[in-house]
Amino acid sequence: MNRLLMRSLREYKKQSFLAPVFVILEVLMEVLIPFQMAKIIDTGIQGQDMNYIIQVGLELVVMAMLALLFGALAGKYAAEAGAGYGKNLRHDIFYKIQEFSFKNIDHFSAPSLVTRMTTDITNVQMAYMFTIRLLARAPIMIILSMVMTFSINTDIALLFLIAIPVLGIALIAIAKIAHKYFIKVFDEYDVLNNDVQENVNAARVVKAYVREDFEDRKFQKISQTIFKLFTKAEKIVALNGPVMTFVMYAVILIMVLIGGKAIVGGSMEAGELTSVLVYAMQILISLMIVSFVFVMIMIAEASTDRITEVMKEVPEMQDKENAVKEVKNGDIDFEDVNFSYAGKGGKLALKNVNLHIKSGQMIGIFGGTGSAKTTLVQLIPRLYDVTEGSVKVGDVDVREYNLEALRDQVAVVLQKNVLFTGTIYDNIRWGDEEASDEEVQRVCRLAQADGFIREFPNGYDTMIVEGGNNVSGGQKQRLCIARALLKKPKILILDDSTSAVDTKTDALIRKAFREEIPDTTKIIISQRVSSIEDADQIIIMDNGEVNGIGTSEELLKTNQIYREVYESQVKGRSEDE
Structure with a gap:
């Protein structure tokens, strides 16, 4: 087992030690x-000594009972160690993922991380449990059986010394060939999980476009690939049994031949041959166990590599030793910022951005699709780090902050925010788990959510199903805005998060922002001019660059992009009226 992963044993080291004992x-x-059975045959039965038979028979009963007790205890401790090891591994990898930046997560993909936390950890857990029990059992059984066989007949024992290395070489060869297929299988599992996740999340779209057949074919293709890879691997692994059976039964036949001649020659007793046959079967069974565990280890090795890859991943963003833990205010400064998702040398998503936003201002960000509006605001809570230049919040470079302290003061509401299974109270309290009912209701009023919440039969105790699928898009956005407001952040970012609400509700939300949270810096990204035209400053983004900055009146005079969109949307509104 991998040393790095073995650290996850922790409190289960005792069980891991006791199981093999x-x-x-x-x-x-x-x-x-x-x-003892040989003694009964050779001494008790042949000597017709009933007392000896009873005495040794009682010893056999005691040995059998002890074997049962020790076996039960070994199974108990092995199960506890395996299950505990799996639990700790899941804990460790989950906590490791919590430290990941978006870039780290992008490196693996969410479905791949899910596979590693479920299927891969289960494989490692099962392999570990069987290793400390069965793999500990098999070598000891083989060694002791060999010792006992040597004490009875050296010629027969030498046959096993020849057979075991032959089988060992065969197992290693089979393992090397099969391992590469198991690696490919788990990579395909990532693809399969991604396909299933995407299909379930987009179920409404799939049904709306009647694309079930297409999705079925796509799933079938991936499933068939996994089937073929697993079949290839299992065909190779399946050679274990026949190879072992052939070698061992060939040994047993030769052993019977040698033993028969020895009995006829008077150098060996019939009871001894019986014992040797039992030892031969014990060795055969032990080797079969080794083969079984070996297959599990082969599968687990592929999973171990994948888990280790996650555990060794260095989080892109880590707190400095003396990180700043207090955000002074909501001032935001972008100074000569360049950013590329691929890092230095990659294509720039943001180019030469210089911005200065004062605490408490309402800022609108406007631009076409792909103009890097979302990329810009993701640098503020340090979801990504700048490639060049610096982003400052409260006159401090965001890289100098403690991440938790920074993100606690920068609330981001996305267009496609997520609600979690639980009541509305539970979901809003993600912003502050200690908030009172009154505080929750207050922020819901600011977000214009209180009205529709009270229309539900259970009000604020209404259960939200997974993903918030039992509320509309506009309702979901307002609940997410309320959740962000409950954090009492110094900076509030709305990334196109009022796109699903009507213009009247949108205006009421902005009015509430101005009146109720005047000291909070409010950044609103929108494709709708009406959502940002009353902002203190509007930033126009185009192809990753700042194309213009000013009030709505100033931009109408100086910025072609804003003027064209403004005129088209205002004209559209006039015609609708």
């Missing part, structure tokens, strides 16, 4: 039983 004790009893 009891396995060894169980094996010791099982190895002594055939030896």
